[in-house]
Amino acid sequence: MTVAELSELRRLLREGNLEYRIVKNTLAKIASEGTSVSVARDSFKGPVGIAIGYDDPVLAVKKVLEFSRKNDKLKVNVGLIEGSLCASADLKTVADLPPKKVLLSIMAGGFKSPLTKLAGLLNATLSNFVNALEALKNKKS
Secondary structure (H helix, E strand, O other): OOHHHHHHHHHHHHOOOEEEEEEOHHHHHHHHOOOHHHHHHHHOOOOEEEEEEOOOHHHHHHHHHHHHHHOOOOOOOEEEEOOEEEEHHHHHHHHOOOOHHHHHHHHHHHHHHHHHHHHHHHHHHHHHHHHHHHHHHHHHO
């Protein structure tokens, strides 16, 4: 890749609070020893670039794959997400996921839904009982 293309990739990643580094394979192998990154040691062959995401792993995958679709020179072979080695096809699946905040809101809505329904049912039962008492009162009057 040219310097301009690398600069464009870095700019795109910086927008999402991500970093991109080109590393020497021998240094990457030494640095990965004893860490969760050691599962990717066999992938450090040829020119290696590493995209690092701190907040949302899905965002990092999305941005890198988005750039690789525009630029054929960038090939994504493997990725490391939360300590798990992912093949290229797995990364494409991860990129299709919504962002972390959206997933958390979906999960919160899922937790809230049964409680809301329970509250509605309890309220409906109480309302029906009160309405029945009111009808009985009106009938006797």
